[in-house]
Amino acid sequence: QAQLVQSGAEVRMPGASVKVSCKASGYTFIGHCIHWVRQAPGQGLEWMGWIKPHSGDSKFAEKFQGRVTMTRDTSINTVYMELTDLRSDDMAIYYCATDGLFLTGNGWFDTWGQGTLVTVSS
Amino acid sequence: EVVLTQSPGTVSLSPGERATLSCRASQSVSANSLTWYQQKPGQAPRVLMSAASIRATGTPDRFSGTGSGTDFTLTISRLEPEDFAVYYCHQSESSPRTFGQGTKVEIK
Numbered sequence: 001q002a003q004l005v006q007s008g009a010e011v012r013m014p015g016a017s018v019k020v021s022c023k024a025s026g027y028t029f030i031g032h033c034i035h036w037v038r039q040a041p042g043q044g045l046e047w048m049g050w051i052k053p054h055s056g057d058s059k060f061a062e063k064f065q066g067r068v069t070m071t072r073d074t075s076i077n078t079v080y081m082e083l084t085d086l087r088s089d090d091m092a093i094y095y096c097a098t099d100g101l102f103l104t105g106n107g108w109f110d111t112w113g114q115g116t117l118v119t120v121s122s
Numbered sequence: 123e124v125v126l127t128q129s130p131g132t133v134s135l136s137p138g139e140r141a142t143l144s145c146r147a148s149q150s151v152s153a154n155s156l157t158w159y160q161q162k163p164g165q166a167p168r169v170l171m172s173a174a175s176i177r178a179t180g181t182p183d184r185f186s187g188t189g190s191g192t193d194f195t196l197t198i199s200r201l202e203p204e205d206f207a208v209y210y211c212h213q214s215e216s217s218p219r220t221f222g223q224g225t226k227v228e229i230k
Contacts, residue, residue: 035219045159045167045210047219061218095166106214108157112166 002027004034004096004113011119012086019082020116022096027111029077030054033099035109036070036081038092046092050105051079059105083118091120124149124213128222134230141198143225145211150191155215158187158196161224162207170209171196201227 007021022034036048049060051070058070064083072079083090093115101107125148135141145156153174159167169178171187174194184199198205206229211222 044223045212045221047221059217063218100169100172106155108169108172108212108214109159109167110169112168115166 002098002111004098004111006094006096006113006116009117009119011121013122014086014088014120016086016120017082017084018086018118019080020094020096020118022079022081022113024053024077024079024098027098030074031102032110033103033105033107034072034079035097035099035105036068037095037097037109039095039115040089040092043092048081048094050099052103052105053079054103086118086120088120091118093117123218124151124216124220126211126213126220126222128209128211128225130225131223132226132228134228135201136230137201137203139201139230141201141205141227143196143198143209143227145189145194145196145222147192147194147213151194151213151215153190153194155213156187156189156194157212157214159210159212160205160207161210167210198227203229 005023030053033050035050051058053072069082096113097109098111099107100110127146129144156174158171160170161167175187208224
């Protein structure tokens, strides 16, 4: 069955960058977009953007434009999300999730990673 | 941006009772683009219902979804202990994808 395994927790100072990985297995990696969703402590869910593993194309929420990069390495079925210029309000659990539709980024969030806690603190 | 408003924010019910959760969109959303997720403490969300009314694999049939346009509802016919959680609606109709703020179903 499909599975996403994310990298471990990170601690960064304000102004630094963080790069989180998401390794896929159990399905055709290039067949499904991968989304990134974050959740601040005690808060709701916020969509950040998606990447299409087959092309490398990505799309981001306007809020994160200029600060987020999403890349992929098809040789190891892994996508990465890098967020720069971290602020205290970027402290959150970051999740990757597969898109439920084939090739498009228009579906629901089907399989989720376990989440990566990013702490931003001086 | 499509704003999704869920109500109530929190509902306190006993096992065996019926739960009715509402999700209202600020503009019309295709039912095909409306998804419900369940999240338990310390866990990632999991998809419960896609296309407003299609149960995901593993979702018990006590869960049902209805709605169209701007009003959607998730109903849990008889609450089981494992159903006490936070529920989010989500739309994939337009970018940015948005979620409701969540409804917490807690044990009374």
